[in-house]
Structure formats: C-alpha cells, structure tokens
Amino acid sequence: GAGVSQSPSNKVTEKGKDVELRCDPISGHTALYWYRQSLGQGLEFLIYFQGNSAPDKSGLPSDRFSAERTGGSVSTLTIQRTQQEDSAVYLCASSGEYNEQFFGPGTRLTVL
Amino acid sequence: AQSVTQLGSHVSVSEGALVLLRCNYSSSVPPYLFWYVQYPNQGLQLLLKYTTGATLVKGINGFEAEFKKSETSFHLTKPSAHMSDAAEYFCAVSSNDYKLSFGAGTTVTVRA
Numbered sequence: 001g002a003g004v005s006q007s008p009s010n011k012v013t014e015k016g017k018d019v020e021l022r023c024d025p026i027s028g029h030t031a032l033y034w035y036r037q038s039l040g041q042g043l044e045f046l047i048y049f050q051g052n053s054a055p056d057k058s059g060l061p062s063d064r065f066s067a068e069r070t071g072g073s074v075s076t077l078t079i080q081r082t083q084q085e086d087s088a089v090y091l092c093a094s095s096g097e098y099n100e101q102f103f104g105p106g107t108r109l110t111v112l
Numbered sequence: 113a114q115s116v117t118q119l120g121s122h123v124s125v126s127e128g129a130l131v132l133l134r135c136n137y138s139s140s141v142p143p144y145l146f147w148y149v150q151y152p153n154q155g156l157q158l159l160l161k162y163t164t165g166a167t168l169v170k171g172i173n174g175f176e177a178e179f180k181k182s183e184t185s186f187h188l189t190k191p192s193a194h195m196s197d198a199a200e201y202f203c204a205v206s207s208n209d210y211k212l213s214f215g216a217g218t219t220v221t222v223r224a
Contacts, residue, residue, distance in 0.1 A: 004155075031210060043202065043214040050210065059211075091155055101212060103148075103155040 002026070006092050010111045014087035019059045021107045025094030029054055032075050033101060034067060036089035046090075049075065082111045114139040114205045118215035126223045131190040133218050135177075135203035138184060145186040146204040146212065149178055156202065162186065173197070197220045 005024045013030040015072045024077050025032050034046040045059040060066070064083075069075040079086055089108050118136040138145055144163050153212040160171025167179040173196075177188045186203060203215040 009142050032208075033212075035212075043212075045211045045213075050212055050219040056210075095210075096162075100146075100158060100161060102158065 004092055004094055004102055006036050007049070007106040008107060011106065011110045012112065014112050015084060016081055018078065018080045019082055019109065021092075021109070023077070023092030023104060025073065025075070025076045025092070026096075027077045028100055029069075029094035029096050029102075032069055033093045033095070034077050035090055035093065036061075036088045041088075043091075046077070052057075052081050052109075054091070058091075066078070079109075082109075083103045084111050087111045114143065114207055114213045116203050116205050116213055116215035118201075118203050118218050120218055121216060122219050122221070124221045127195060128192050131175075131188075131197060131220065133188040133201050133203075135186045135188065135215060136184055137186060137203070137205045138183070139205055139207055140172060141207045144206045145177075145179060145205070147171065147175070147186075147188050148202045148204060148214075149173075149200065150200045150217075152199075155219045157189045159188070159201075193220075193222050195222050195224065 007022045030051045033051045036044045047067045048056040064080045067077045088108050089106040091106045093103045095101045115138050117136045130188045144180050146161045148157040159175050160169045161191045162179045170176045173192045200217045202217050204212040206212050
C-alpha cells in the first residue's frame with residue numbers, strides 16, 4: 001500500500017507479558033519514528049531511526065521498551081513485562097523531505 | 113528545545129462558522145511547523161506545514177495557517193466549518209532535528 005501500516009490494530013495482553021508491535025513504513029522513506037499517545041501524556045516521541053545511523057532512543061520510557069528496524073524498512077517495537085501504564089495507542093510514522101511525517105493508524109495496546 | 117501550546121482543549125463551532133485554533137510555539141531555531149488532524153480511532157493526517165517561504169500556508173480540506181514569527185504563532189483557520197471537520201487537531205513543531213513536539217490537542221465539535 002501507499003501509506004504506513006501497523007499491526008496488530010488492537011492488542012490486549014496481561015500484565016507481565018511481552019508484546020511486539022510492527023510498523024511498515026512508506027516505501028523509500030529513510031526515517032521511521034515511534035510515538036505513544038495516551039490520555040495522560042498526550043503524544044510522546046519514543047524512538048527515531050534514520051538510515052543506518054544509530055537510533056535516537058531518548059524517548060523510550062524505560063528499559064522494558066526496545067525497537068529495531070531490519071533492513072532499513074520494517075520496524076518492531078517490543079515492550080517486555082508489560083504494565084498497565086503501558087496501555088496507549090502506539091503510532092508509527094515515516095518521513096522523507098522536510099521531516100513531513102506520515103502516520104500509520106496505530107496499535108491500541110490494552111494491558112489488563 | 114521546542115514546545116507547543118494550544119489554547120483551548122475544546123472548541124465548539126456552528127456549521128458554516130469560522131474555525132480558529134490557536135497554536136503558539138517556542139523554538140531556539142527557525143521552526144518547521146505542522147498541523148495534524150486525527151479522526152476517531154485513526155492515525156494522524158497532515159493538514160499543512162510551514163518550512164520556509166510564504167508565511168500563509170494552505171492545506172487540505174480548506175484549512176490554512178499563518179506563521180507569525182513576531183508572535184511565535186501558527187494559528188489554524190477555516191472560513192466555514194463543516195460537520196466533517198469534527199476531530200482532534202494537533203499543532204507540532206520541529207527544529208533542525210527530527211523530533212516533533214506536539215501540543216496537547218484541540219477537539220473540535222461542529223453544531224448543526
């Protein structure tokens with residue numbers, strides 16, 4: 001497709017379980033971003049990948065969060081030992097020129 | 113560092129009336145400025161952006177915004193509201209790096 005895609009669209013998990021969220025960016029976009037949108041915190045930057053450079057992980061809230069990007073394309077955000085405060089919508093975006101970020105539909109994560 | 117302030121978390125307008133959403137930013141370098149719209153259960157969609165050049169920027173769906181450096185503002189307007197404009201709107205700023213800093217969002221409701 002032409003846009004950013006994310007899977008799954010919804011994920012319900014139990015506290016303490018690990019989850020993986022997937023993002024497929026727009027073809028040809030070298031930059032990829034993860035954001036978190038929650039009621040209490042609004043939209044927060046999590047992590048940024050640009051080409052083969054080391055990612056900027058400065059927004060990750062704890063060491064339970066990690067992300068990788070394979071082959072400069074697909075990215076996976078992993079949350080280990082999920083907590084209830086991790087419940088949020090996780091948005092992925094990719095960009096080309098002028099940092100115009102195109103967002104995917106998000107994954108709604110609910111931790112019970 | 114940059115930050116964004118959106119005045120008014122909720123705005124209610126009558127169909128056909130002017131829509132005005134206020135955004136003020138702070139940035140230590142010339143900013144890139146963006147407005148995004150989010151419909152329920154969807155990701156963010158770019159409405160318009162300012163990078164350089166003309167300070168009045170026209171976007172999709174009849175929206176426009178004007179960059180006023182002296183006022184550090186980037187207010188979003190639409191002359192005549194339509195029911196389909198009901199959504200949440202986010203102003204965002206980026207400097208010469210890559211992170212978007214978002215405002216808290218403004219929810220627009222349109223009264224028939």
